[in-house]
Amino acid sequence: xxxxxxxxxxxxxxxxxxxxxxxxxxxxxxxxxxxxxxxxxxxxxxxxxxxxxxxxxxxxxxxxxxxxxxxxxxxxxxxxxxxxxxxxxxxxxxxxxxxxxxxxxxxxxxxxxxxxxxxxxxxxxxxxxxxxxxxxxxxxxxxxxxxxxxxxxxxxxxxxxxxxxxxxxxxxxxxxxxxxxxxxxxxxxxxxxxxxxxxxxxxxxxxxxxxxxxxxxxxxxxxxxxxxxxxxxxxxxxxxxxxxxxxxxxxxxxxxxxxxxxxxxxxxxxxxxxxxxxxxxxxxxxxxxxxxxxxxxxxxxxxxxxxxxxxxxxxxxxxxxxxxxxxxxxx
Amino acid sequence: xxxxxxxxxxxxxxxxxxxxxxxxxxxxxxxxxxxxxxxxxxxxxxxxxxxxxxxxxxxxxxxxxxxxxxxxxxxxxxxxxxxxxxxxxxxxxxxxxxxxxxxxxxxxxxxxxxxxxxxxxxxxxxxxxxxxxxxxxxxxxxxxxxxxxxxxxxxxxxxxxxxxxxxxxxxxxxxxxxxxxxxxxxxxxxxxxxxxxxxxxxxxxxxxxxxxxxxxxxxxxxxxxxxxxxxxxxxxxxxxxxxxxxxxxxxxxxxxxxxxxxxxxxxxxxxxxxxxxxxxxxxxxxxxxxxxxxxxxxxxxxxxxxxxxxxxxxxxxxxxxxxxxxxxxxx
Ligand SMILES: Nc1ncnc2c1ncn2[C@@H]1O[C@H](COP(=O)(O)OP(=O)(O)OP(=O)(O)O)[C@@H](O)[C@H]1O
Ligand SMILES: Nc1ncnc2c1ncn2[C@@H]1O[C@H](COP(=O)(O)OP(=O)(O)OP(=O)(O)O)[C@@H](O)[C@H]1O
Ligand code: SF4
Ligand SMILES: [Mg+2]
Ligand SMILES: [Mg+2]
Numbered sequence: 001x002x003x004x005x006x007x008x009x010x011x012x013x014x015x016x017x018x019x020x021x022x023x024x025x026x027x028x029x030x031x032x033x034x035x036x037x038x039x040x041x042x043x044x045x046x047x048x049x050x051x052x053x054x055x056x057x058x059x060x061x062x063x064x065x066x067x068x069x070x071x072x073x074x075x076x077x078x079x080x081x082x083x084x085x086x087x088x089x090x091x092x093x094x095x096x097x098x099x100x101x102x103x104x105x106x107x108x109x110x111x112x113x114x115x116x117x118x119x120x121x122x123x124x125x126x127x128x129x130x131x132x133x134x135x136x137x138x139x140x141x142x143x144x145x146x147x148x149x150x151x152x153x154x155x156x157x158x159x160x161x162x163x164x165x166x167x168x169x170x171x172x173x174x175x176x177x178x179x180x181x182x183x184x185x186x187x188x189x190x191x192x193x194x195x196x197x198x199x200x201x202x203x204x205x206x207x208x209x210x211x212x213x214x215x216x217x218x219x220x221x222x223x224x225x226x227x228x229x230x231x232x233x234x235x236x237x238x239x240x241x242x243x244x245x246x247x248x249x250x251x252x253x254x255x256x257x258x259x260x261x262x263x264x265x266x267x268x269x270x271x272x273x274x275x276x277x278x279x280x281x282x283x284x285x286x287x288x289x290x291x292x293x294x295x296x297x298x299x300x301x302x303x304x305x306x307x308x309x310x311x312x313x314x315x316x317x318x319x320x321x322x323x324x325x326x327x328x329x330x331x
Numbered sequence: 332x333x334x335x336x337x338x339x340x341x342x343x344x345x346x347x348x349x350x351x352x353x354x355x356x357x358x359x360x361x362x363x364x365x366x367x368x369x370x371x372x373x374x375x376x377x378x379x380x381x382x383x384x385x386x387x388x389x390x391x392x393x394x395x396x397x398x399x400x401x402x403x404x405x406x407x408x409x410x411x412x413x414x415x416x417x418x419x420x421x422x423x424x425x426x427x428x429x430x431x432x433x434x435x436x437x438x439x440x441x442x443x444x445x446x447x448x449x450x451x452x453x454x455x456x457x458x459x460x461x462x463x464x465x466x467x468x469x470x471x472x473x474x475x476x477x478x479x480x481x482x483x484x485x486x487x488x489x490x491x492x493x494x495x496x497x498x499x500x501x502x503x504x505x506x507x508x509x510x511x512x513x514x515x516x517x518x519x520x521x522x523x524x525x526x527x528x529x530x531x532x533x534x535x536x537x538x539x540x541x542x543x544x545x546x547x548x549x550x551x552x553x554x555x556x557x558x559x560x561x562x563x564x565x566x567x568x569x570x571x572x573x574x575x576x577x578x579x580x581x582x583x584x585x586x587x588x589x590x591x592x593x594x595x596x597x598x599x600x601x602x603x604x605x606x607x608x609x610x611x612x613x614x615x616x617x618x619x620x621x622x623x624x625x626x627x628x629x630x631x632x633x634x635x636x637x638x639x640x641x642x643x644x645x646x647x648x649x650x651x652x653x654x655x656x657x658x659x660x661x662x
Contacts, residue, residue, distance in 0.1 A: 050522065051495075191592075192609070196606055196608060217594050255522055259550065261553065261554075262592075274525070283480065
């Protein structure tokens with residue numbers, strides 16, 4: 001078996017935050033808690049889950065854009081978290097980000113063409129003469145018009161800015177592309193073009209994607225395997241068919257049941273599993289299963305014992321006390 | 332006799348001055364919305380959805396943009412004619428907006444709680460203490476865990492979805508007559524989205540707030556809105572009851588929009604064909620306003636007439652309107 005391109009082991013990230021009144025002493029928020037997964041070369045790994053569950057933080061920690069607390073991240077066998085200076089810069093060119101909020105990640109004083117070549121300028125990958133052609137190609141690939149190369153970010157609509165971000169990420173020809181809500185601001189027509197483009201680029205260049213999205217239809221279309229996160233932990237991990245055809249974790253089931261559908265019959269058919277109650281405070285997570293306070297089938301032990309993430313079917317891991325060895329969903 | 336619409340926009344034309352001349356980003360746009368109704372706007376990125384919202388808010392970018400003609404009546408009062416002082420009172424009070432990019436709309440130097448409280452104090456004449464308590468209630472209502480603690484978090488300390496919910500809490504706090512939500516839930520997971528939608532529905536029921544929902548998610552449109560407007564290149568191309576438009580689109584662009592979405596499959600298979608695309612790109616701004624169908628360059632039905640004359644809005648059944656020369660051939 002070929003070694004994975006990216007291997008994440010026991011990754012934990014903590015933030016120091018102000019505690020709640022009236023004491024207001026410093027508290028710690030564990031945004032990512034012992035996350036472990038591999039991504040094979042050429043694969044698309046999806047990360048879905050509750051807003052605030054640590055998806056972006058996981059990605060940022062992998063890229064060393066925020067400091068981790070503990071754990072190991074290997075890209076191509078190299079321990080990313082231990083790299084410094086030039087070695088780190090060299091390793092960083094192998095992965096690129098496409099961000100959630102394109103506006104705040106684009107330099108407002110640079111023209112679109114400059115923004116797209118920014119990552120190239122700092123690593124000197126492409127001779128200046130060829131850059132022009134590359135920009136032309138990238139603009140065309142992401143559906144922007146050549147004359148838009150000279151505009152500034154504020155002169156684009158939200159969706160158009162997202163395309164600039166995608167062009168910029170693809171410019172240095174990275175091995176791993178981390179897409180954090182990369183297509184969520186795009187209208188569906190452009191989204192279809194970009195998703196087809198991302199898959200084509202993946203086939204042609206052997207790209208590997210870490211694909212974070214709230215749109216489960218998109219994730220289903222794009223990803224080979226999917227990790228579901230809830231409050232800093234992976235609660236379910238499976239390949240695409242297994243996850244969507246037989247989800248096991250009650251949170252995953254609730255998530256899938258909440259997807260809005262255009263089909264009125266389908267809306268009538270699917271039973272919504274509404275998640276009620278407040279999510280627990282992230283600064284003082286409950287001792288047992290983190291979903292217990294909102295889980296429709298929780299038992300007493302769920303509140304006290306944390307369920308381990310274990311394999312119940314080949315390639316299908318789940319962290320729930322109520323999923324037995326017969327791998328049946330409890331809801 | 333139907334009630335007078337709470338908001339009525341007639342013949343609205345918004346012009347932008349660009350280097351290559353003045354162009355209409357909104358070209359003869361008319362629509363209306365009743366109290367308690369939800370109207371969805373969909374359409375290609377850059378087609379003028381946000382500009383429509385900004386026009387209603389009295390926030391057309393100055394000095395490059397201006398309202399050239401038309402009227403925007405809120406409960407009878409023409410907002411295009413009121414002085415800025417009056418508009419400031421209307422904004423945030425009678426009409427409020429959830430912006431597409433929360434990071435640019437939130438003030439980075441104030442905490443989430445302070446920003447909501449400030450808006451309450453300004454618009455609702457609340458005292459400091461009461462406003463703060465109400466702000467915390469609003470944060471709880473939008474599902475922020477540990478609302479009392481998170482009220483003192485700064486925007487950069489929150490996840491993308493949490494920032495979005497702060498924006499939503501702020502917009503809802505003053506119980507506006509018209510709420511414009513520009514892609515309000517794209518950054519949220521679907522369970523939180525479902526929760527926010529319940530909240531919006533409650534608000535609609537309790538206070539009769541009319542909701543203008545800008546989204547690209549057809550599922551959301553189907554689930555939330557009674558009526559929808561499809562925009563293309565600054566023009567309204569289709570308008571009708573959501574069920575009619577989705578079941579029987581009369582404009583080729585609408586049909587394209589519906590078919591290019593990666594819908595969540597009920598039973599997933601190995602097969603993953605490319606998504607259907609609407610080929611090509613939106614015409615550049617400089618072509619907006621031309622006497623032709625601006626969709627011609629991408630339309631499978633286009634003929635000479637489409638290239639030479641702007642199709643008028645035509646009626647098909649109750650309240651279903653489309654602007655296409657070949658509307659009969661679409662469904
Ligand atoms: N710089 C920071 N300081 C303190 N807390 C933070 C910081 N960044 C993130 N957090 C917290 O860490 C948790 C995880 O945030 P993260 O941005 O990773 O969530 P996410 O899964 O990407 O959510 P979303 O889907 O909303 O983008 C959240 O509770 C968030 O409030
Ligand atoms: N400040 C500005 N300067 C120049 N052009 C602008 C400005 N603001 C908007 N535009 C242009 O006006 C048109 C309409 O923009 P608008 O933001 O309304 O699009 P939208 O439909 O909301 O798109 P999206 O789905 O991408 O948010 C776009 O072509 C955009 O490029
Ligand atoms: S008017 Fe012509 S070009 Fe425009 S949408 Fe209809 S058929 Fe297509
Ligand atoms: Mg995120
Ligand atoms: Mg917009």
